[in-house]
Amino acid sequence: MSLNRTAREKLVRALAVSVIEHADELTSLDQAIGDGDHGLNMKRGFEAVLATLPALADKSTPEMLKAIGMTLVMKVGGASGPLVGTFFMELGKALPEEPARADLVAATGKAIDAVKARGRSEAGQKTLLDVLVPVQAILAAGGDAAAIAAEATEAAERTTPMLATRGRASFLGERSIGHMDPGSRSASLLIGAAVVTLEFEADL
Amino acid sequence: MSLNRTAREKLVRALAVSVIEHADELTSLDQAIGDGDHGLNMKRGFEAVLATLPALADKSTPEMLKAIGMTLVMKVGGASGPLVGTFFMELGKALPEEPARADLVAATGKAIDAVKARGRSEAGQKTLLDVLVPVQAILAAGGDAAAIAAEATEAAERTTPMLATRGRASFLGERSIGHMDPGSRSASLLIGAAVVTLEFEADL
Amino acid sequence: MKKLINDANAVLEESLDGFAAAHTDILLLGAGRKFVRRRTLKQGKVALISGGGSGHEPLHAGYVGLGMLDAACPGQVFTSPTPDQMIEAAEAVDTGAGVLFIVKNYEGDLMNFTMAAEMAGREVASVVTNDDVAVESSTYTTGRRGVAGTLIVEKMVGAAAETGMPIAALKSLGDEVNRRTRSMGVALLPCTVPAAGRPNFTLADNEMEMGVGIHGEPGRRRVPLASADAIAEELVGAILKDLAPKQGSEVLLLVNGFGATPMIELYLMVNSAKRILDGAAITTTRFLTGSYVTALDMAGASVTVSVLDAQAKSLWDAPVHTAALRWGA
């Protein structure tokens, strides 16, 4: 499942485009139960990633992921910056240069643990963990690309009826129910983009 | 044309009611080309007048008019307070206790001169003088009650196409054209109320 | 109308009570709420009194205190105060050196202050401010409005009065500061007089009122919404055209919010206005940014430029301790 330079470049571009193109939708979701900046935040972060794309693709996959994570931490801000940034950084730290599927399962598990530690949060609280955790379970269970992508979309949708107990939506209490969590939506977009690219380029 | 106590009381009540009942209309007119307080100002002033009505009616007509003027000066504020207040004060100063029609003509003339001096203004500038001056001319020319009342109404309407060069509406320049002057409207209301009462009570 | 009020007819009274309670260390509310006065008077100092319609807070009561006014007379919302207010304020704060009225150029204010001066039975002089370049001035009309520049006059004359300057000199100084000061404003959203209950004017979503007055009076013209830079060009342009400061002049720049415009936008306007002044070789060495002369809940801002000389700078920098302006004390 190793990625050559072209594949790395395609992957990063796909990730970035997926959130940049949906920035307005993400902002609308965040206006409903947050403070209306999630789309702007993710867009700013991934635009900064795109700005260094050639240099990023020159790196090995783990180094590239760490660099993306650091860029996101330093550019996104808000809650999503440290969390999404940490995910990429830890993923990079945990992955070998030429990862097998088992390495990807282990590394995503570690990255999710780091997100939990950073956010002092768990799945079930209406946050991006409610996408990351079930998607990682499908990955671990050997699900194919289509199954992973489908779970990402569905998991994000499953946050709609949830009561938020973390993140800005938690201030709303019961009124957080009935709205999709913006961070879950952006996570599902990123996963969807990654899956499509990896399926073609790395035979996921 | 002398007024007994009952007539004086009726006169003052009629004056007060005429502007208090039209306060909202006066404010609307002032919102269009001024600052939206003319109705509030006149209402406040004449409510204060009403509050001392029995004591006012106890006075002679000239003393009563002076007292009304002083109350208006001290309660109305804005441009209309000093102007309408001065009109009543000077009218009171100039009228004998039992005025003939000629006395009324002379006294209103003096009161108008005092308003002009206080406002540094003339007829033709889209102010209450554009009602006071022509109405006084009809009075001087021997017009009957109906003629005076009609002229008051028409004179106020004639301010609509005028260009304001005094008062707050003058800040608008050309844009003051097409709106009736609020002070002219309140002057016409007061004159109308006075004429009706004086016609019945004092055989104007 | 959405306002934090109880009774639309008691807004002024309740607000003044809150104001007086919050600033008992420096001021007192006169009987019948006719005026706000300094708690402690300086004997032998000329008494400075200003006033005007309410709805422009912190003008004028917010400028009562050391280094500025001795008393302020708040009229009803957007309505000049009545002569009894100024007469009683003068009675309360005149320590024998005379009273100087600072009056914004509106006919209502002029007439009421003039009647007060006639009736006060003491030495009274007046400075009339008319800094608003939005109004074309002519001898046949009311003339320019006094707007945000008034606070600069109050500050500088106030500082001079503390030094014991006599009344005639204070009047000349006030007239001179007024002559060196020009303003112009723009409204993005209208204001609502509480007792009227509806906005004083309406603006479409893409419109603004250029040259608006501080009573929400319509201004020079209604134009499509424009960028801060374009607005600053027009405001500063009109000011400089009229003021015609010498190249290399030093100025004070006041960017004033009208009540509903937040600081993030006002500082952005500072940036735009200063760039234009820089381009005209005018050096901005003093800044004041905030909602200092408001029009109730109107959104928008005015720009004021005041040419400085050494005296003006030292008067501006002199200690002031009021509810709304404070430094050096």
Next chain:
Amino acid sequence: MKKLINDANAVLEESLDGFAAAHTDILLLGAGRKFVRRRTLKQGKVALISGGGSGHEPLHAGYVGLGMLDAACPGQVFTSPTPDQMIEAAEAVDTGAGVLFIVKNYEGDLMNFTMAAEMAGREVASVVTNDDVAVESSTYTTGRRGVAGTLIVEKMVGAAAETGMPIAALKSLGDEVNRRTRSMGVALLPCTVPAAGRPNFTLADNEMEMGVGIHGEPGRRRVPLASADAIAEELVGAILKDLAPKQGSEVLLLVNGFGATPMIELYLMVNSAKRILDGAAITTTRFLTGSYVTALDMAGASVTVSVLDAQAKSLWDAPVHTAALRWGA
């Protein structure tokens, strides 16, 4: 959206430039506009750094200067700043006595400040403010938001830092001031993030949002518009219930505007709130009234009550010279 801006994506940058230009006497803008810092540092004093999303002006940059913060890190509008900002600010203002972060309790702020502390390579302690009683607190949730009470923490800890108090004592003091301070707010009109271009929420003409946060987050509940007295009853009531001050306590009352609410209304709220405090046998001996912790152009206000003791009073009264708060200096 009606704002005095040029490019919706450059509002923060242009506003910071105007801010820095207007206050060159006391502060400097760091490289890349990552932070605002005091122009002159006091050697051996613990460095106080705060920061948070922008749109709350004058918080925090307006509180940089003598007696308050050494640096402030402005994030994008309503977005926590990034760790590099705090790291570079600490690098710039730490004179060796350590760095104290003052952080409002939002997960984004906490995470970014924590990452900064981890990466800074120097002694860092943090005070986290969480004064907003609108949010029901529980160990399972994010907990209360830090809102207007933050400025009281910054003022008092800032004054103590000037006296040379060491970092551990400053942290305890900050935690203690935070514990004694509670706030709650109400929104009458929503705010609009410039880059979003549309209001963050909508309110009907007769509705208000009770318990709103300073990002225009929906609050406790949406209710029909009520009088200032009724609003004050609910805000002060919730605060007192939670704070449970002893009868006869002395307090500081902060009535804070959210950006589009003028002073005439804020002082009216002071009047309402003080009457309720008086009725509860709480003595208000310090007042601060104005738009100090805003939510862009949101209309509405918050009330903050902070219990005072002798130390708190002297820290509050101590000299301060920042863009937004100034006295005694």
